[in-house]
Amino acid sequence: MSTATTRSRHDDRPPSLFTREHLPFAVGAVALVTLAAFENRATTTVLPTVARDLDGLWLFGAASAAPLVSFVLATVVAGAWADHRGPVRPLQAGMVVFVASQVLMAVAPGMALFTIGRFGSGISEALLDVSLTVLLARALPEALRAKVFAAFAAAWVLPSLVGPPIAGALTEVWSWRSVFAIGVALLVPAGLLLRPSMRASAAQTGTATRWTSSEHRAVRAAALAATGLAALTAGGSLLGRSGPVRALGIVLVVAGLAATAPAVRAVLPAGTLRLARGIPALVALRGLVSAAFGTAGSLLPLMLTTVHHLGPAAAGASLTVTGLCWAAGSQLHGLDAVQRRVGAVRRLQVGFALITVGIVGPALTSLALLPVVPGLVLWGVAGIGMGIVSPTLSTQLLHLAPVADQGRITAASSLTASVAGAVALAAAGALIAWQAPALPGWLFAAVMVGSAAIGALGWAASRRAG
Numbered sequence: 001m002s003t004a005t006t007r008s009r010h011d012d013r014p015p016s017l018f019t020r021e022h023l024p025f026a027v028g029a030v031a032l033v034t035l036a037a038f039e040n041r042a043t044t045t046v047l048p049t050v051a052r053d054l055d056g057l058w059l060f061g062a063a064s065a066a067p068l069v070s071f072v073l074a075t076v077v078a079g080a081w082a083d084h085r086g087p088v089r090p091l092q093a094g095m096v097v098f099v100a101s102q103v104l105m106a107v108a109p110g111m112a113l114f115t116i117g118r119f120g121s122g123i124s125e126a127l128l129d130v131s132l133t134v135l136l137a138r139a140l141p142e143a144l145r146a147k148v149f150a151a152f153a154a155a156w157v158l159p160s161l162v163g164p165p166i167a168g169a170l171t172e173v174w175s176w177r178s179v180f181a182i183g184v185a186l187l188v189p190a191g192l193l194l195r196p197s198m199r200a201s202a203a204q205t206g207t208a209t210r211w212t213s214s215e216h217r218a219v220r221a222a223a224l225a226a227t228g229l230a231a232l233t234a235g236g237s238l239l240g241r242s243g244p245v246r247a248l249g250i251v252l253v254v255a256g257l258a259a260t261a262p263a264v265r266a267v268l269p270a271g272t273l274r275l276a277r278g279i280p281a282l283v284a285l286r287g288l289v290s291a292a293f294g295t296a297g298s299l300l301p302l303m304l305t306t307v308h309h310l311g312p313a314a315a316g317a318s319l320t321v322t323g324l325c326w327a328a329g330s331q332l333h334g335l336d337a338v339q340r341r342v343g344a345v346r347r348l349q350v351g352f353a354l355i356t357v358g359i360v361g362p363a364l365t366s367l368a369l370l371p372v373v374p375g376l377v378l379w380g381v382a383g384i385g386m387g388i389v390s391p392t393l394s395t396q397l398l399h400l401a402p403v404a405d406q407g408r409i410t411a412a413s414s415l416t417a418s419v420a421g422a423v424a425l426a427a428a429g430a431l432i433a434w435q436a437p438a439l440p441g442w443l444f445a446a447v448m449v450g451s452a453a454i455g456a457l458g459w460a461a462s463r464r465a466g
Helices: 001-010 023-053 059-085 088-107 111-139 142-154 159-174 176-204 213-238 246-269 280-306 317-334 334-340 346-366 371-401 403-435 439-464
Strands: none
Touching: 023 059, 023 088, 023 111, 023 159, 023 176, 023 280, 023 317, 059 088, 059 111, 059 159, 059 213, 059 346, 059 403, 088 111, 088 159, 088 176, 088 371, 111 142, 111 317, 111 371, 142 159, 142 317, 213 246, 213 439, 246 371, 246 403, 280 346, 280 371, 280 403, 280 439, 317 334, 317 346, 317 371, 346 371, 346 439, 371 439, 403 439
């Protein structure tokens, strides 16, 4: 048999992740996502304890929203940076900022400084998320992308299983500050695993191109939006105070809304706010799913520790349910049969429906109308829905976006998720600050019902994503 014939048959084989060409990137990327997952699960687990220990429960909403606020600006910068200079440098910068933010949170003497550390976490997350997505698009053929996105979701399984109990046990036995040392230690092996694929990508990157005037405008708009969101979040936390402090909170909320709305509109693809078909609708749906699922999930540990008096480790079980079910939904999405037979629009409709129904569980648990375990089972249904929606939005965006604009479109999608999530958490944080330190069950139920309503809106809008 001739060499040409052998090569031809070899080239006809379907692409596989288990090759020398693709495996290094897949392993390194999944390792980094695993690290980010552990940091997310651990921080969310201990955040209620941190807020009470630092006498900063009124800043719980601000600390929860801080990563989303910084993500707004960082994601626009990361997208343009990756498009013009390749994804390696923003990836390296994300690792550096990650370490700095973890150290700052570990040594924070008060809730305000801890919130600044959370702000840094959002910057590192934006740099890592956007650069990894662009690196994936350049390193892998389209046929393998859904599988890697599924692997990203699966990478949340182990951190979801061990992250909350480890963080909870360290908090109860030693100190919540020790939790943040784990993330720094885990970054070293993750970086080493990713280093070969980063070196190969850097060698393939062409000459850096200059930023366009539209990209400079986008960065300025994102900076204004981040400033507005910061004012909105801080103002919401101050609404629960009294006298002049509350008046300042009202001023900050009004100013924040006035700055955020036009700035965000300038950054988003045309038609996003009216859910125009295609990319604009996909970007808007990313915001809706962030506001619905993200807000409900962020308040779950606080609700369980406050209303049902669970410890940090037990309350962290909600995060374990989230990660496991999210991974299960993403694996379902990545099946070849699902990809062939179920279109993107149908997958989004099913996912949003599951999210909407699943959030009802925590809402009923908040009012003691449903025990904790059945409530978390229903929340697992929402996690499966999120596992379907998230990779569907990512793969569909990469499918529709021109190659030269993949970084910008990915950044716009991430920015929308961050803005929507920050606004929703600012509203929830204002309610918490208003009632702190005693938080009644109806407060959490109100937030959950609002999140379910947003999920229902996403279900209705999914038909425009085709």
